[in-house]
Amino acid sequence: MRIHARCPSCLLNRVYQECRYITDDEDLIGRIMERAMEIVLEEYRKKGVNAVSATRVHREVYRMLGTHDPYADVKKIANEQAMNALPVARKYIENGDRFRNAVIASIIGNSFDYGVLGHEVNDGEFELYFEREFKRGLAIDDTDEIRHLAKGNVVYLADNAGEIILDRLLVEEIKRLGGFVSFVVRGKPVLSDATMEDARIAGISEVADEILTNGKGAIGIIEEELPEDTKERLENADLIISKGMANYECLSEGDYSNVAFLLKAKCEPVAGDVGVKVGDMVAMLR
Amino acid sequence: MRIHARCPSCLLNRVYQECRYITDDEDLIGRIMERAMEIVLEEYRKKGVNAVSATRVHREVYRMLGTHDPYADVKKIANEQAMNALPVARKYIENGDRFRNAVIASIIGNSFDYGVLGHEVNDGEFELYFEREFKRGLAIDDTDEIRHLAKGNVVYLADNAGEIILDRLLVEEIKRLGGFVSFVVRGKPVLSDATMEDARIAGISEVADEILTNGKGAIGIIEEELPEDTKERLENADLIISKGMANYECLSEGDYSNVAFLLKAKCEPVAGDVGVKVGDMVAMLR
Numbered sequence: 001m002r003i004h005a006r007c008p009s010c011l012l013n014r015v016y017q018e019c020r021y022i023t024d025d026e027d028l029i030g031r032i033m034e035r036a037m038e039i040v041l042e043e044y045r046k047k048g049v050n051a052v053s054a055t056r057v058h059r060e061v062y063r064m065l066g067t068h069d070p071y072a073d074v075k076k077i078a079n080e081q082a083m084n085a086l087p088v089a090r091k092y093i094e095n096g097d098r099f100r101n102a103v104i105a106s107i108i109g110n111s112f113d114y115g116v117l118g119h120e121v122n123d124g125e126f127e128l129y130f131e132r133e134f135k136r137g138l139a140i141d142d143t144d145e146i147r148h149l150a151k152g153n154v155v156y157l158a159d160n161a162g163e164i165i166l167d168r169l170l171v172e173e174i175k176r177l178g179g180f181v182s183f184v185v186r187g188k189p190v191l192s193d194a195t196m197e198d199a200r201i202a203g204i205s206e207v208a209d210e211i212l213t214n215g216k217g218a219i220g221i222i223e224e225e226l227p228e229d230t231k232e233r234l235e236n237a238d239l240i241i242s243k244g245m246a247n248y249e250c251l252s253e254g255d256y257s258n259v260a261f262l263l264k265a266k267c268e269p270v271a272g273d274v275g276v277k278v279g280d281m282v283a284m285l286r
Numbered sequence: 287m288r289i290h291a292r293c294p295s296c297l298l299n300r301v302y303q304e305c306r307y308i309t310d311d312e313d314l315i316g317r318i319m320e321r322a323m324e325i326v327l328e329e330y331r332k333k334g335v336n337a338v339s340a341t342r343v344h345r346e347v348y349r350m351l352g353t354h355d356p357y358a359d360v361k362k363i364a365n366e367q368a369m370n371a372l373p374v375a376r377k378y379i380e381n382g383d384r385f386r387n388a389v390i391a392s393i394i395g396n397s398f399d400y401g402v403l404g405h406e407v408n409d410g411e412f413e414l415y416f417e418r419e420f421k422r423g424l425a426i427d428d429t430d431e432i433r434h435l436a437k438g439n440v441v442y443l444a445d446n447a448g449e450i451i452l453d454r455l456l457v458e459e460i461k462r463l464g465g466f467v468s469f470v471v472r473g474k475p476v477l478s479d480a481t482m483e484d485a486r487i488a489g490i491s492e493v494a495d496e497i498l499t500n501g502k503g504a505i506g507i508i509e510e511e512l513p514e515d516t517k518e519r520l521e522n523a524d525l526i527i528s529k530g531m532a533n534y535e536c537l538s539e540g541d542y543s544n545v546a547f548l549l550k551a552k553c554e555p556v557a558g559d560v561g562v563k564v565g566d567m568v569a570m571l572r
Contacts, residue, residue: 006302
């Protein structure tokens with residue numbers, strides 16, 4: 001999907017927040033906001049993919065801030081909260097349809113996304129939030145078709161830290177079905193997205209067959225930045241599991257087939273493009 | 287106060303919302319957002335007063351939308367809610383220090399401000415909200431000094447529709463003290479701000495000595511746009527009552543003295559400039 005009229009204010013809001021995470025230097029923040037607006041305006045005129053535009057903006061902001069990871073503390077908290085919710089999630093998965101329940105759990109994990117305008121991350125009470133969301137269920141449910149494809153070569157595109165802890169549970173279920181799982185994280189820290197370090201914390205190497213990266217840490221997938229092995233796995237996948245909104249923005253524009261979009265629609269443009277309401281959870285095969 | 291790094295995303299967010307109030311034409315909204323970003327970037331570079339920059343942006347947006355009042359429905363609801371809360375407000379004012387209580391009531395009314403990022407207008411349950419806020423009281427309280435000056439020539443700069451219903455109660459108290467009240471509304475509809483029509487609904491002419499306007503309906507006060515009589519009253523005022531954030535942004539930069547800023551600090555930049563927390567209510571004489 002292409003950048004939406006709603007995106008610029010949301011993007012600038014997030015830029016401001018990430019500045020505040022690491023500095024109180026008002027002059028620096030002022031210069032960064034001006035530069036961010038220039039880039040957002042340029043990108044908005046191009047009408048490209050928002051996640052790609054956002055990648056360009058945040059890279060420039062990180063450079064001007066002189067930091068490689070303004071979300072380090074935020075990610076730490078998200079991982080801890082998800083870890084605390086793990087026993088509850090396991091209990092839910094073990095009752096009934098394990099695969100579908102693991103899909104839902106991993107989508108609930110997609111709620112760990114800091115900085116989407118109007119989307120509140122449930123700090124502190126993630127276990128209660130998990131139970132409420134689980135009962136709510138999926139607005140689009142292609143789980144049966146996804147399950148069928150999950151027996152083959154699966155590329156799992158992760159999204160956020162915190163979320164990755166619950167992704168592990170879905171990888172376990174894919175392995176039960178006999179799938180080969182290539183798990184892909186961001187190649188460098190960007191926003192609150194999961195990296196190799198988060199994969200280590202989540203113990204992904206104990207369950208997935210391999211862990212790859214998206215190269216330079218784009219927010220989502222930028223073809224030109226993909227390492228050869230990641231590109232090869234994507235081209236030969238029987239199923240691509242695409243977590244979250246940024247991966248959706250990128251892959252909904254690409255040529256890949258058999259993509260299972262697992263996400264919580266946290267903003268109006270993505271919800272509108274998918275055809276659901278803001279807040280809805282979807283497991284949609286395309 | 288000058289435009290803050292936080293302002294652009296908030297301003298663009300409001301522009302998007304006001305587009306949605308009156309159209310679903312995605313192409314038009316897309317063009318408007320691009321033009322709004324261009325102006326916001328230009329204005330941000332000038333480092334002027336945010337309310338003045340916002341005035342320029344919204345005027346262009348209204349022109350492109352082909353509307354003179356996208357907030358008409360919103361204002362109608364605000365006036366109705368405030369009207370419903372009037373008996374409760376009167377009860378509070380009659381118990382104890384009438385003038386101080388009327389000041390607080392009018393500041394609670396300043397909560398009727400649609401579109402400030404992160405500020406939620408309490409739809410539906412304004413009476414409950416009123417009681418809670420009243421108990422909370424003022425973070426800065428110069429009411430005694432303000433009361434003293436209110437016996438002379440008072441210029442009352444109104445802010446929002448809805449709010450103006452409660453402003454009437456404070457005007458009544460100023461009249462009790464013997465003041466001469468020149469009540470100033472926006473000369474044209476802009477955002478959810480009060481105009482002559484809202485003054486009529488609130489019955490301001492029954493209590494104030496005269497009703498004037500700010501000319502062309504700037505968000506706040508733009509000197510060059512003021513009608514002669516309004517300018518003269520401001521210059522000869524013993525007390526200027528300045529309601530809300532936009533009037534604060536404008537008058538905190540001007541040469542006027544004896545200005546009583548009555549506002550709820552609904553965003554970080556204004557709260558920071560005033561020296562209070564977001565959500566605090568202040569009655570501050572400068």
